[in-house]
Amino acid sequence: MRNNRFIYADPNKCIGCINCELACSASHMGLDIDTVYEMALNGEIIAPSRNKVIKVDGKTAPMQCMQCLDAPCLEACPVDIIKFEDGYVKYYEDDCIGCQSCDMVCPYGAVVMAVNTKPDAPISQMVALTCDLCGGENGKQACINICPTDAIRLIDYEQFKQIQTMKS
Numbered sequence: 001m002r003n004n005r006f007i008y009a010d011p012n013k014c015i016g017c018i019n020c021e022l023a024c025s026a027s028h029m030g031l032d033i034d035t036v037y038e039m040a041l042n043g044e045i046i047a048p049s050r051n052k053v054i055k056v057d058g059k060t061a062p063m064q065c066m067q068c069l070d071a072p073c074l075e076a077c078p079v080d081i082i083k084f085e086d087g088y089v090k091y092y093e094d095d096c097i098g099c100q101s102c103d104m105v106c107p108y109g110a111v112v113m114a115v116n117t118k119p120d121a122p123i124s125q126m127v128a129l130t131c132d133l134c135g136g137e138n139g140k141q142a143c144i145n146i147c148p149t150d151a152i153r154l155i156d157y158e159q160f161k162q163i164q165t166m167k168s
Contacts, residue, residue, distance in 0.1 A: 016060030
């Protein structure tokens, strides 16, 4: 059985600063965080983040792909652009047809549908974006590296079970 890795955020440590969202956008735009921060302050369009800080019961944490072991998005994709590779669920965004099937079946609401900015894309075509673990290599995750409270970390399902046991 595979043991997917995913980003875990501790809501007891998260302060809702959205640095993780900005770092995600910066990483996928190939820009530094300061440039993206200035763009956001100026109301300029930035690449959509593959995570979103949410607030539930007074606590905040980024919501992003949980790298499901049974990955309903993988099964729902009619063009097979979602694969399990290198310990995580990977979307081949360049080949996405924007059908939104993955978005509809995601139990976490972690798929972001964004306007496809490829030069040859139809104007109305959307593309599915989700956390890609910044390529999956441990230590490369922009959201983890920017978090000022160390609330975010890369874990697997065994580690997640241990965290849940400690909370009980």
